[in-house]
Amino acid sequence: METKLRAVLPDQDLIRLYEQMVLSREFEESCAEQYTKGHITGFLHLYSGQEAVAVGATAGLHKDDYILSAYREHVQAIVRGAEPKRVMAELFGKATGICKGKGGSMHLFDPTLNFMGGYAIVGGQFPIAVGLAFAARYRGEDRLAACFFGDGAVNQGNFHESLNWARLWNLPVLFICENNFYGIGTEVHRSSALPDIHKRTCGYDIPSEKVDGMDVISVYQAVRHAAEWVREQSRPYLIEAVTYRFRGHSMADPAKYRSTAEHEMWKARDPLPSFGRRLVVEGIASQSHLDAILAKAQTTVQEAVTFAEQSPWPEDREVWEDIYV
Amino acid sequence: MSDMTYRDALNLALKEELRRDPSVVIWGEDVALYEGSFKVTRGLLAEFGEERVKDTPISENTIIGVAIGAAMGGVRPVVELMTVNFALLAMDQLVNHMTKIRYMFGGQTWLPMVVRAPGGGGSQLAAQHSQSLETFFMHCPGMYVAVPATPADARGLLKTAIRDNNPVVFLEHELLYNSRGEVPDDPEYLVPFGAASVLREGTDVTIVAYSRMSILALQAAVELEREGISCEVIDLRTLNPLDTATFIASVQKTGRAVVVEECWQMAGLGGHLAWLIHRDCFDTLLAPVNRVSGLDVPMPYSRKIEKLCIPQMETIAAAVRETLSQKY
Structure with missing residues (x-):
C-alpha cells in the first residue's frame, strides 16, 4: 500500500512541493513560448516531466548543502530559491539576470543560495562537487555537495575519476543521476554496457539505489535518507532517479527517436497530476486550492516575462568585466 | 640574500605560504609521501600533515576539477601536475571550467588556485615528455601564466601566485631546478605579475x-x-x-x-x-x-x-x- 502523505511531511510542506512542481512546469513551458518568439536564444534545455526529481531532492537537502547541476537546471535553481524573474531575465540575456546575462540558460549560479552552477560540458560538474565537499570538510562545515547529472554523463572519465576520488578521500558527496533514458537521441542501452546506472558504483565501494523519479515523495524520502547517511558517514552515495523528459533534448530537437507509445506511457505518469490527485484524495488540498496554485504560478511566470522584457541589456563595458578578480 | 637552487626556492615559497595561511593546501600525483617527482614538495607532508598535503590518483582532469571546487568553497589549492604534458588530460577543467567560471557566473565567485607544472625539453624524455605548452595557456583568457627563470623569481612569483585570487598556471622548467642564484631572505618577498x-x-x-x-x-x-x-x-x-x-x-x-x-x-x-x-x-x-x-x-x-x-x-x-x- 502507498505511504500516506501525512506520514511523510506536514500539510504545508506537501503543498509546497506541489507549488514548486507547478511553478517549474509553468516556467519551463513559458520558456518554450519565449524561445519560439525569439526572446530566448541559444540553447534551451527544458525540464518538463522531471520536476519530481529536483523538487523532491531539494526538499531532502539542507539549505547549507551545495547543489550543482548540468545545463537543464532552471528548475533546480528556482526550487533552491532563485527568483523566477531573475532566471527569466538571464535567459533573455538581460543585465538583471542572475548572472548579469553572461551565462544564459546553461550557466545559472547563485552562491548566496549555495547553488553552485549549471555546467554545460557533460560531466564537468563531478570533480567540482568533490572539491566543494573537500572544502566543506576542510573548513569544518556541516554540509554536503549534491551533484545532479544525466544518464549521458556516466560514460565520461570524470564520472569514474570523481567517484573513485570521493570514496578515496571519504567526502560528503551525494550523486543524483536523473536517468531520463536519453543522452540527446542515444538511449541508455545504446551507450552504456550496464544500463542500470546505480549498479556502476560497485567498482568504487559506493552504496547506491534506484528510485522512482516520477514520484516526488519517493525522491524526497530517498534523498533525505541518503543525505543523512552522507553527512553522518562523510562518504559518497549515489541515487538513480528514473524519470522522463516530455520534450526533446533541447528546443532544436523534435525527439523523433522516441515512439509515441513510449511518450504516452510516460505522460500518463506525469508527476504533477498524480501528486495533485493524492493531495485531494488524502484531504490535504481541495481541487480549488490546486487551481489557485496553478493560477498563482501563471501570474509569477507572467511577471517574470514582463520583468525580463522590460529589463535593460548589459552595458558594452561588461564584456571586459569578471574575467579576473 | 641566500644562495639556493630554483627547486629549493620553490620549496621555500610553498612552506612559507603553508605556514602563513591555513587555507593553503597541496595536492598532486606523488607530492606527499614520495615528495614530488622533482622533489619540489620535499618535507611538506612531514610538516603539514595528511589533510593539507595529499597524494592523488592519476586523474589529471579531476586534480584540476577538485581544486576548482575547493577554491570555490574557500580553500586555496596549490596543485601539481607531474609534468605539463599531462595538463593536456586536464584541458577540459583548465579551459572549459577554470577560466570560465568567474565570467559565465557573472563575477559571483573567484578561484584562488595555482596549478604548478614542470615542463620543457632537453632531458631526452622524447616526444610525450618534452613539450613547451605555454602558448596553449596564454592563448586563453581567464588564467595567469607565470614562467620564472631565476631562483629569486621562482620564490617571489610562486608566493604572489598563491596569494592571488585568480587561477594561475605556474610553469617551472625542469632544466632549471638545479640552477643556483641569490634569493632575498625577506619572507614577504613577492614578485608582482605583469612586471618583466x-x-x-x-x-x-x-x-x-x-x-x-x-x-x-x-x-x-x-x-x-x-x-x-x-x-x-x-x-x-x-x-x-x-x-x-x-x-x-x-x-x-x-x-x-x-x-x-x-x-x-x-x-x-x-x-x-x-x-x-x-x-x-x-x-x-x-x-x-x-x-x-x-x-x-x-x-x-x-x-x-x-x-x-x-x-x-x-x-x-x-x-x-x-x-x-x-x-x-
Whole structure:
C-alpha cells in the first residue's frame, strides 16, 4: 500500500512541493513560448516531466548543502530559491539576470543560495562537487555537495575519476543521476554496457539505489535518507532517479527517436497530476486550492516575462568585466 | 640574500605560504609521501600533515576539477601536475571550467588556485615528455601564466601566485631546478605579475625571452659582448599578464629585437610578441624582428638530434648577429 502523505511531511510542506512542481512546469513551458518568439536564444534545455526529481531532492537537502547541476537546471535553481524573474531575465540575456546575462540558460549560479552552477560540458560538474565537499570538510562545515547529472554523463572519465576520488578521500558527496533514458537521441542501452546506472558504483565501494523519479515523495524520502547517511558517514552515495523528459533534448530537437507509445506511457505518469490527485484524495488540498496554485504560478511566470522584457541589456563595458578578480 | 637552487626556492615559497595561511593546501600525483617527482614538495607532508598535503590518483582532469571546487568553497589549492604534458588530460577543467567560471557566473565567485607544472625539453624524455605548452595557456583568457627563470623569481612569483585570487598556471622548467642564484631572505618577498625584468642592459639589440630561454639569452649576451655587440635581455616573468611596456621601451631604444620561445614556432607566442613590437615600434625599427623557436617537430629522443629542436645559446647568438646584419 502507498505511504500516506501525512506520514511523510506536514500539510504545508506537501503543498509546497506541489507549488514548486507547478511553478517549474509553468516556467519551463513559458520558456518554450519565449524561445519560439525569439526572446530566448541559444540553447534551451527544458525540464518538463522531471520536476519530481529536483523538487523532491531539494526538499531532502539542507539549505547549507551545495547543489550543482548540468545545463537543464532552471528548475533546480528556482526550487533552491532563485527568483523566477531573475532566471527569466538571464535567459533573455538581460543585465538583471542572475548572472548579469553572461551565462544564459546553461550557466545559472547563485552562491548566496549555495547553488553552485549549471555546467554545460557533460560531466564537468563531478570533480567540482568533490572539491566543494573537500572544502566543506576542510573548513569544518556541516554540509554536503549534491551533484545532479544525466544518464549521458556516466560514460565520461570524470564520472569514474570523481567517484573513485570521493570514496578515496571519504567526502560528503551525494550523486543524483536523473536517468531520463536519453543522452540527446542515444538511449541508455545504446551507450552504456550496464544500463542500470546505480549498479556502476560497485567498482568504487559506493552504496547506491534506484528510485522512482516520477514520484516526488519517493525522491524526497530517498534523498533525505541518503543525505543523512552522507553527512553522518562523510562518504559518497549515489541515487538513480528514473524519470522522463516530455520534450526533446533541447528546443532544436523534435525527439523523433522516441515512439509515441513510449511518450504516452510516460505522460500518463506525469508527476504533477498524480501528486495533485493524492493531495485531494488524502484531504490535504481541495481541487480549488490546486487551481489557485496553478493560477498563482501563471501570474509569477507572467511577471517574470514582463520583468525580463522590460529589463535593460548589459552595458558594452561588461564584456571586459569578471574575467579576473 | 641566500644562495639556493630554483627547486629549493620553490620549496621555500610553498612552506612559507603553508605556514602563513591555513587555507593553503597541496595536492598532486606523488607530492606527499614520495615528495614530488622533482622533489619540489620535499618535507611538506612531514610538516603539514595528511589533510593539507595529499597524494592523488592519476586523474589529471579531476586534480584540476577538485581544486576548482575547493577554491570555490574557500580553500586555496596549490596543485601539481607531474609534468605539463599531462595538463593536456586536464584541458577540459583548465579551459572549459577554470577560466570560465568567474565570467559565465557573472563575477559571483573567484578561484584562488595555482596549478604548478614542470615542463620543457632537453632531458631526452622524447616526444610525450618534452613539450613547451605555454602558448596553449596564454592563448586563453581567464588564467595567469607565470614562467620564472631565476631562483629569486621562482620564490617571489610562486608566493604572489598563491596569494592571488585568480587561477594561475605556474610553469617551472625542469632544466632549471638545479640552477643556483641569490634569493632575498625577506619572507614577504613577492614578485608582482605583469612586471618583466631587465636581466641585462644593452644598446644594440633587445632579446625578449622567458623561463630557461632567458638564461640562454643572458649567456648569448655575454658571448656577443666579446664581439662588441651590446644586448639588452628582457625576461617576461609572466606571459599573462604580459608586460609589453618594458620590451617596447627597450626596442624603441635599441631599434632591433629577437624574440625567443622554447615552444613550437607555428602560432607560437613569439609571433604575438613580434606583432606587438611591429605595431608599437614600426617607426624606430632598424631591422625586421627576428624569432628563435623550437622546431616544429615532435621531440626526438637521441641527444644528437634533440639538441637541434630546442633553441640553444648559439642559436640565439646567431639570430642576434643576423638581425644586426639586416636593415629596413
